[in-house]
Amino acid sequence: MNGKKNFWKTLARQKTLCFMALLPVLMIIVFKYVPMYGILIAFKNYKAAKGIWGSPWLNPVLKNYHTFFKNVNCIQIIWNTLKIGVLTLVFTFPMPIIFAILLNELKGKIYKRIVQTISYIPHFISIVVVCSMLNGFGSTSGFFNDIRAFFGAARVDMNNGSTYFLPMYIGSAIWQGVGWGSIIYLSALSNVDVSLYDVANIDGANRWQKIKHIVFPSILPTTTIMLIMNVGNVLNSDYTKILLMQNSTNMSDLETIATFVYRQGIVEGKFSYATAVNLFVSVICFILVFGANMITRKINPENSMW
Amino acid sequence: MKKKVLEKLAALCLIGTMIVGVVGCGQTETSSSINDEAEKEVNTSAQTEASESKSTEQEANSEATVDKNDPNATAMTNGLNLPEIDGGVLKLNVSIPEFNISSEGTMIQQEWEKKMEAYLGVDLDITWTRTPYADYRENELLVLQAGTNIPDIATTTKGSSIVEYGEDGTLLNLSDYMDYMVYYPDYLEQTNGGPNYAKNEDGSMYYFIDGFYNPDDIMGAQSFTAFAYRFDILRDMGWTPATTLDEFTKLCEDMKAKIDDGTLDLDYVIINNTKDYSIYRGFVGIFHTWDCLYYNGSEWVFGPIEDNFRDMLKYINGLYKAGYIDPEFATADFNQGTVKATTGVGAICPTLWAGSVASWNSARTDDKTEWGLAYLPAGDYGTAWKWGSRQAGKSLNANASGIYISADVEYPEYAVALIDYQYSDQIVELLNWGIEGQTYNVVDGEKVFVDEIMNAENPANTSGEYGLMASSVCRTGIPFVPIDFNAMLDLASLPEPWWNESNGFYEGKYWVESSVNGGDDSVSPYDRAPVTYLSAEEQTDKSQLSYGGVCESRAKELAHKFIVGELDINDDAAWESYIADIKSQTDNDFDSILETLNARTVK
Known part of the structure; x- marks a missing residue:
């Protein structure tokens, strides 16, 4: 009873904040929760004229899942998705943190701001342009091969097959996202109590010791939450980028659940089937987020999301 | 205190102004609605009059029996009984x-x-x-x-x-x-x-x-009907485009020899137009097959598992092994293809979308380079088939x-x-x-x-x-x-350099020349496929075998391995495994999809 009272009191005290949050919350309800009933078409023979409720149930209800798991490429598609997702997370996640820490260590304000602004630019470049650049740079006469040639290595067609796909895919993701992704960590770093640095200076701590004992612990909660959220996205590969990097030499090596869903849903118009496969991904992602949060809670309950 | 009272008064004034404004707007809207209504009435009566006069005119026309192709023909003179609106x-x-x-x-x-x-x-x-x-x-x-x-x-x-x-x-x-x-x-x-x-x-x-609408019955084809050659090189060397596959092989051989001895400033003999087209798309017509589902004159078949297709892959594999083909044929995009064509990477392109030669010639970086076209060389199967040939007269x-x-x-x-x-x-x-x-x-x-x-x-x-x-x-x-078609030819088909045995080097338009040069024999059966009745589910099955479908995509990937020698095209076991792999791609049984298609075809 008392708790309830406190809740309303807190709410009344924070009314401006609540009012500000109203629109985003409404947006999430309208665009994220309400459309969820559309998931039903994963189990139905959806006919537009009959609507979602009126369309008949599939017989058997899990027919779309039977079709997917029976698909000869199913295992490879899941494996490709996991491989690309996990490696992307492993390599792209720490980069903005490292960049933010390095930026934080810079003394000159103007230089720091210039570097920061320049680092945001790639984020705004269209993925089509990025892929076109990668295709050109990876060709035998392209920029990447010029670098190889400079170091005496032979020129190779990096767009051929899947050997160079992951370095190019992940490398470009880092290039595009490192600056933009560092914003949240920089804001976390700006909240670090300056007196901690003064105390560290008095204690004679060097730069690395300050990073280790002040900076890291300060951004740990933010990092943990970001990691939990990123783990949930591990199966959602950037299908547009993959589609643009695919060619007849690497088609099956680069087929992921996201590209498969795109082909089935948008290209071939098999909406029920595509929804079913995507639902499978969503369930796995939910389990991953839940699992990651559970582990975090066990290690340090203060850093977990719930 | 005074300040607060003033603030409250100011707020009240603002609210009052807003209310007056809203009411005013409402009135304006109402009056404008009234005006609209009045205008509508005027319009309606005017339209009714116009409609009546139109009807009278139409009745008069109807009596005069106007031909349906007469510029004055109307729905009424055509005998259509349209309801009144x-x-x-x-x-x-x-x-x-x-x-x-x-x-x-x-x-x-x-x-x-x-x-x-x-x-x-x-x-x-x-x-x-x-x-x-x-x-x-x-x-x-x-x-x-x-x-x-x-x-x-x-x-x-x-x-x-x-x-x-x-x-x-x-x-x-x-x-x-x-x-x-x-x-x-x-x-x-x-x-x-x-x-x-x-x-x-x-x-x-x-x-x-x-x-x-093809009033002059030109049976020109969409694309992949001609090979593009560097005419400037052919002229300089005293060569001509190939009319048969044997001549084509010989031409590639001669060209490679001249590249190797430094006479020709080229990297390779053959380049691809873009990675979006398999290199074999220019050859399928020569071997009387196709790169996905097609009608072969008697039944629906999946081209990439036919023996003709295998023969074609053997041939292209031979060209690749001999070092004639640019290794980036499956990865260079359209822009890179244009750069290759205009900077002397290759001298023959077998996969050409209509009009590319004209754009290459305008994008050239020197005064000498001249790309031109010649009809597909004939192979062991006879005159090469062209793709997308037009029907005579009016067609769908x-x-x-x-x-x-x-x-x-x-x-x-x-x-x-x-x-x-x-x-x-x-x-x-x-x-x-x-x-x-x-x-x-x-x-x-x-x-x-x-x-x-x-x-x-x-x-x-x-x-x-x-x-x-x-x-x-x-x-x-x-x-x-x-x-x-005639209007299209005038506007969208630029004259390009062509070659054939009787005229030698000359200028012509792609659509016209691809009609003249191929002749009736070159019209492929898949351009005149019969009617097939399919349900929505059967249509979905069919799309898996059609262009862009899973089978075609898989065939493209594996065929590339045969071309570059990663898989041995002469090994029967590898070929059988390739067929089995393609057939395993469909959600329903591959063979029964073809059987259904053939059973549902109206011949």
């Missing part, structure tokens, strides 16, 4: 894709509307939704799938996929409205397969198929583009008559050629575009600014309206 205004929501140049407000679009109104005897009030073509194509099925807000009339580029929306009652069954069609039946009759071509097994028809295209009408449209009779009229000679002429004296003149009985268009730097774009659609830069009316 209150107020004489036909309101429609129309959704169309937009091409490079918008048809909105162009002279021809305005003329189209006038002609439509005169034909139907009503005023048109069309609400247009225009979407860039690529976005339109990607989302058109989503619009239907959503099931709500279906436009009254809309363009489709995926006609074969919309049958299920017709079956579930979302789209109008056009066959119930044949009495309101006068012009479309001409296209139905003259198309290979006859009226069945456009109908489903139960006789239903859910979209008007895009038409094509096989590309599944067209126009559908919603089942909920208020006046289906008018909607059908409107689209049907787009297939009339009058509208086809208007949208392709424009208005005599303004966009074209008749010289010695032939239509010729005015100098302002033909002498423009880019005739296609200039014609598009008028709203002319023959170049496809702009699509007027409700796309797709039949294209007039």
Whole structure:
């Protein structure tokens, strides 16, 4: 009873904040929760004229899942998705943190701001342009091969097959996202109590010791939450980028659940089937987020999301 | 304290001003509504008068028996019994894709509307939704799938996929409205397969198929009908393009020798146009096969598992092993392909989209480079097949583009008559050629575009600014309206260097030369495929074997391995495993899909 009272009191005290949050919350309800009933078409023979409720149930209800798991490429598609997702997370996640820490260590304000602004630019470049650049740079006469040639290595067609796909895919993701992704960590770093640095200076701590004992612990909660959220996205590969990097030499090596869903849903118009496969991904992602949060809670309950 | 009172007073004043403003607006709105109503009444009476006068005019015309191809022909003179519309205004929501140049407000679009109104005897009030073509194509099925807000009339580029929306009652069954069609039946009759071509097994028809008007019966082909050669090199070396596959092999051999000894400044002999086309797309016609599902003259087969296809892969593998083919043939995109063509990477390109040679020649970096075309060399199977050859006279295209009408449209009779009229000679002429004296003149009985268009730097774009659609830069009316081949040739087909045995080196237009050079024998059976009746599910199965489907994609990937030698094309076990792999890609049994297709074909 008392708790309830406190809740309303807190709410009344924070009314401006609540009012500000109203629109985003409404947006999430309208665009994220309400459309969820559309998931039903994963189990139905959806006919537009009959609507979602009126369309008949599939017989058997899990027919779309039977079709997917029976698909000869199913295992490879899941494996490709996991491989690309996990490696992307492993390599792209720490980069903005490292960049933010390095930026934080810079003394000159103007230089720091210039570097920061320049680092945001790639984020705004269209993925089509990025892929076109990668295709050109990876060709035998392209920029990447010029670098190889400079170091005496032979020129190779990096767009051929899947050997160079992951370095190019992940490398470009880092290039595009490192600056933009560092914003949240920089804001976390700006909240670090300056007196901690003064105390560290008095204690004679060097730069690395300050990073280790002040900076890291300060951004740990933010990092943990970001990691939990990123783990949930591990199966959602950037299908547009993959589609643009695919060619007849690497088609099956680069087929992921996201590209498969795109082909089935948008290209071939098999909406029920595509929804079913995507639902499978969503369930796995939910389990991953839940699992990651559970582990975090066990290690340090203060850093977990719930 | 005083300050607070002042603030409160100021706030009250503001609120008061707002209330007065709102009330005032309301009154203005009401008075403007009254004015609108009055205006509407005036308009309505004017329209009724106009409609009556139109009706009287039509009755008079009807008595005079006007030919349906006469410019003055109307729905009434054509004997269409259209219902009366209150107020004489036909309101429609129309959704169309937009091409490079918008048809909105162009002279021809305005003329189209006038002609439509005169034909139907009503005023048109069309609400247009225009979407860039690529976005339109990607989302058109989503619009239907959503099931709500279906436009009254809309363009489709995926006609074969919309049958299920017709079956579930979302789209109008056009066959119930044949009495309101006068012009479309001409296209139905003259198309290979006859009226069945456009109908489903139960006789239903859910979209008007895009038409094509070929008055001079030119059987030109879309693309992949000729190999491109560096004519400047051939001339310098005293060589000519190959007329047979043996000659082609010899030419490649000679060229490679000259590259190796430094006489020719080239990297390779053969380059690809773009990674989007498999290198073998230029060779399939020579080996009388195709790179996906096709009709071979007697049955539906999947080309990539045929023996002919294997022979072709053996041949290309030989070219690759000999070092003739640029190793980036499967990875270089269109822009890189153009760079390769214009910077001396290769001298022969077997995979060419119509018109590429002309654009390569204009993009060249020196004065010497000249790309030209020669018809595909003949192989052991006889004259090479060409792809996408046109039918004579009036015909319906096989590309599944067209126009559908919603089942909920208020006046289906008018909607059908409107689209049907787009297939009339009058509208086809208007949208392709424009208005005599303004966009074209008749010289010695032939239509010729005015100098302002033909002498423009880019005739296609200039014609598009008028709203002319023959170049496809702009699509007027409700796309797709039949294209007039002759108008298209004048606007969109630039003269390119050609070669054949009798003429030697000369200039010609792709569409005309691909008709003249191939002859009747080159018309492939897949360009004249018979009618096949399929349910929505069977259609989905079929799409897995068609271009862009899972089987075709897998075949493309594995065929590449055969070409570059990662898989041994001469090894029977590897070939059998390749076939089994392709067959395993479909959701339902591969062989039974083909069996169904053949069983459901009307021969």
